[in-house]
Amino acid sequence: MAGKFITFEGGEGAGKSTQIARLKSRLERMGKTILATREPGGSPYAEDIRAFILAGNAKPLGAFAEALLFTAARIDHIDHTIAPALRAETHVLCDRFADSTRAYQGASGEVEPALIRSLERAALNGLRPDLTLILDLPPETGLARAGARRETRSEEIDRFEAEDLTxxxxLRETFLAIARTEPDRCAVIDADRSADDVEGAIWEIVSSQLPRLAGQRERNADVA
Known part of the structure; x- marks a missing residue:
């Protein structure tokens, strides 16, 4: 696929949506065609599933059923949004992807890792992000940010923000473990600082790992 696929991961209040908007704007100013999307969601059926899950309606069904719903949403999202965009040479920035299922369902301790991996293989069908940016910060800080944002928007606490600090x-430990396991794909960003500093760190990584997307020539590209 011609488009690049960048996913943003991290706990609650890490600032993913802010940084996706900033990166999208920066790349568009360079003439790139960018699609910003999210999970769960990103397509009509997936958005319906998102509303059901985040309202807490799936929690009584158990962690595995919840993982199945995430998988169903991801399949629809890939088929109708992500894959067509990448084939059309559009670069995709996604707020959460398969790593969030690993982390959130893994953090619950109620779904076997082997089952999560099986669901992931079925949903992704070989699709893999070119780069995953994990925005990391202490959960106490992230939850405080999320709470302040929720009050500003007069929103109800969602299914996962309501979980306890443990x-x-x-969740944070699981995201960091994923980064250690797949360092070629994942980069950890210290998100416990200003939005401008985080943006700068993200751009440095994008420029380094996806130089053509960032408008830079790859090293030795013109060497015969």
Whole structure:
């Protein structure tokens, strides 16, 4: 696929949506065609599933059923949004992807990792992000940010923000473990600083790992 696929991961309040908007704007100013999307969601059926899950309606069904719903949403999202965009040479920035299922369902401790991997293989069908940016910060800070944002928007607390601090600490550990396991794909960003500083760190990584997307020539590209 001609388009590049960049995913943003991290705990609650890490600033993913802010940084996706900033990167999208920066790349568009360079003449790139960019699609910003999210999970769960990003396509009509997937958005319906998102609303069902985040309202807490799936929680009584158990962690595995919840993972199945995430997988169904991801399949629809890939088929109707992500894959067509990449084939059309559009670069895709996605707020959460398969790593979030690994982390959130893994943090619950109620779904076997082997089952999560099986669901991931079925949903992705070989699709893999070119780069995954994990925005990392202490969960106490992230939850405080998320709470302040929620009050500003007069929103109800969602299914996962309502989990206890132990869950969110485990969530952070799981994301960092994913980064250690796949360092060629994942980069950890210190998100416990200003939005401008985080943006700069993200651009440095994008420029380094996806130089053609960032408008830079790859090293030795003109060497015969």
């Amino acid at each position: 869950f969110h600490r485990k």
